[in-house]
Amino acid sequence: MPFAVGNxxxxxxxxxxxxxxxxxxxxxxxxxxTKVVGTTISITVxxxxxxxxxxxxxxxxxxxxxxxxxxxYIDQVVTGSIAGxxxxxxxxxxxxxxYDVDGVTKVLICSLFNxxxxxxxxxxxxxxxxx
Amino acid sequence: MAVNDVVSQRFSPPSxxxxxxxxxxxxxxxxxxxxxxxxxxxxxxxxATLAAxxxxxxxxxxxxxxxxxxxxxxxGETVLRISSSGATALDAAGGTSRExxxxxxxxxxxxxxxxxxxxxxxYLLVKSGGVFFEDVAAQFVVIQA
Numbered sequence: 122m123p124f125a126v127g128n129x130x131x132x133x134x135x136x137x138x139x140x141x142x143x144x145x146x147x148x149x150x151x152x153x154x155t156k157v158v159g160t161t162i163s164i165t166v167x168x169x170x171x172x173x174x175x176x177x178x179x180x181x182x183x184x185x186x187x188x189x190x191x192x193x194y195i196d197q198v199v200t201g202s203i204a205g206x207x208x209x210x211x212x213x214x215x216x217x218x219x220y221d222v223d224g225v226t227k228v229l230i231c232s233l234f235n236x237x238x239x240x241x242x243x244x245x246x247x248x249x250x251x252x
Numbered sequence: 253m254a255v256n257d258v259v260s261q262r263f264s265p266p267s268x269x270x271x272x273x274x275x276x277x278x279x280x281x282x283x284x285x286x287x288x289x290x291x292x293x294x295x296x297x298x299x300a301t302l303a304a305x306x307x308x309x310x311x312x313x314x315x316x317x318x319x320x321x322x323x324x325x326x327x328g329e330t331v332l333r334i335s336s337s338g339a340t341a342l343d344a345a346g347g348t349s350r351e352x353x354x355x356x357x358x359x360x361x362x363x364x365x366x367x368x369x370x371x372x373x374x375y376l377l378v379k380s381g382g383v384f385f386e387d388v389a390a391q392f393v394v395i396q397a
Contacts, residue, residue: 132280132295136258138316138369141323144258144358145377146295147275147384166297173299179256179282201328209330211355235355237379 122182122224124162128154129183129220148238149229151183184221190243191219194228199246201230201239210234212241213249253290253307253314253365257281262311262364275384276377278315313362318374322389326356326376331392333378333385353395354380 124130129151134144152172156163160177185191194216201212214230217238221227226243253259260278279300283291288304292312304310317323333352357379363372374389 132293132297134258134278134280134295134315136256136280136315138314139258139360141317141320144278144295144315144360146278147357147379150296152297164297169297172297175282175293179280179293209328209355211330212328232355235379235382237355237357 122184124154124157124177124182126154126157130154130162130164130180131183133179133181143240145237145239149240181222186219186221186226190226194219194243194248198233198249199228199230200249201241201246211237212239214239253281253284255281255284258315259292259312259365260315260362262313272385276386308366310365312365313372314365314369316361316363316370316372318359318361318389322374323359325394326359326389326392329356329394330354331356331376331378332395333387333391334393352380352385354378354385357384359389
């Protein structure tokens with residue numbers, strides 16, 4: 122999907138040699154697309170006066186997810202899991218954002234245990250009830 | 253080094269004991285017109301045009317995928333760093349540093365710029381007691397729940 126003004130974005134921390142890894146900048150820094158000329162994307166970033174334009178290939182495109190999906194997760198307490206096995210307690214956190222990254226729906230959680238931010242696919246989290 | 257590589261400040265000998273950046277940052281090579289002069293966009297959107305006589309002098313590591321087994325072992329876990337040269341001489345494991353119990357934040361391979369792709373060591377980025385630290389994955393064990 123081509124970038125559009127208003128999309129959020131971030132530096133794409135993957136490459137041909139880095140596919141499986143997930144780097145987790147703390148905290149994540151997201152910019153907002155302000156201008157699109159071909160594949161050249163202009164971005165504003167909170168706290169920065171100006172940001173030079175960058176080619177779209179170096180950026181992750183972050184778009185709104187379906188409202189129903191967002192409502193299912195936002196402000197909920199979730200815990201991460203992989204292959205059905207729960208992560209350790211540190212990966213239990215409050216969902217502070219829900220969005221699609223290049224078409225994959227993810228939640229951004231802030232750990233209740235250590236304040237770290239973790240971005241996890243919605244398929245890898247379970248909502249904890251009663252909270 | 254190639255355009256599109258993900259890099260970080262070097263974290264391998266002889267700078268292994270360097271002060272850990274808090275938090276560590278990663279960047280993307282967006283241009284590399286001549287040796288030693290890449291443009292890096294850091295994850296904070298800060299842009300740096302570096303300058304060195306050659307790529308090796310930039311003291312950057314290329315960040316690559318860790319071995320699948322390492323990712324499977326450590327993803328989502330709490331770990332303890334085992335010091336192979338620990339001060340507790342009577343500990344058969346070489347001594348442990350309980351201060352280094354932490355949560356795994358990220359798992360990746362660091363290959364010093366200029367070395368063969370994929371030739372680096374697998375590292376864990378861990379946060380413990382409010383402090384980030386990195387070490388080679390072999391230095392950690394998973395604490396069982």
